[in-house]
Amino acid sequence: MRVATLFISLSLIPLGATLAGAEQLDAVRARGTLICGTLGLFEPNSFQDPKSGKLVGYDIDICDEIAARLGVKPEYKIIAVAARVPELAQNRVDVLTANFTYTPDRAQQVDFSDTYFVASENIAVARSSGIKALDELNGKRIATTEGSTSADYAKAAIPGAQIITFKDGPTAFLAFQQNKAEGYAVNILSLRRYQEQVETSSNPIDILPQSTFDAPFGVGVAKDSPALKAEVNKVLHDLEASGKLDEIWDRWVGKDSNYGLKRTFKVAPVSGH
Structure with a gap:
């Protein structure tokens, strides 16, 4: 009876949540999706394509790459700027790919991946x-x-x-x-x-x-999820080594875009982190 009660209780936990102290990476793989918190209103990082209606942009491509390399599907949750830290801290999203600039105050509440964007x-x-x-x-x-x-x-x-x-x-x-x-x-x-x-x-x-x-941007990860953070960092460094990050940059903010900006940063720990 005690086993049955535990099973029922666990089944009532929302898909986006984990037990206290549990590693978020395990939840992502068990669920089969990576829930990325994103803003949805900031072109070229995350915005709705006017023709297809789909979310596209630099941050969306980063979410897609992380999900693909974890062997799961990406899922996007549009959140407000002020809601980014609360959504992540309460496990309503797995990661933030959301114009998320490093600050010491934020780093007290959540973890940051290595830098994947600077603006x-x-x-x-x-x-x-x-x-x-x-x-x-x-x-x-x-x-x-x-x-x-x-x-x-x-x-x-x-x-x-x-x-x-x-x-x-x-x-x-x-x-x-x-x-x-x-x-x-x-x-x-x-x-x-x-x-x-x-x-x-x-x-x-x-x-x-x-x-x-x-401003250096990092992928936001919950404090109690070092394995997920390590996987995110591995993906980012692989993207840089393969040249894929340059492709994503050029598509949205570089030579193939209206912005024409040159990427001058490397994937590395966020300054002050």
């Missing part, structure tokens, strides 16, 4: 404002996404600025375009996309040349 953080201003440098934003408002490191980097770079946050990137950018803020802070890829979208509008924007930070 500079920048600030955009209305072209009509005449603002040319970061220090000209002292005393002014800067819009950004709630729970993002963009807010922290902007505040550190411009201590006198007022940082106002919104639930997601598009909402923050809309507020900026509606003159509710004099600046908009996010990574350079998102800024270039927004710049292209509004170039012919009545309110074009400029990107200030000085970055607030060069």
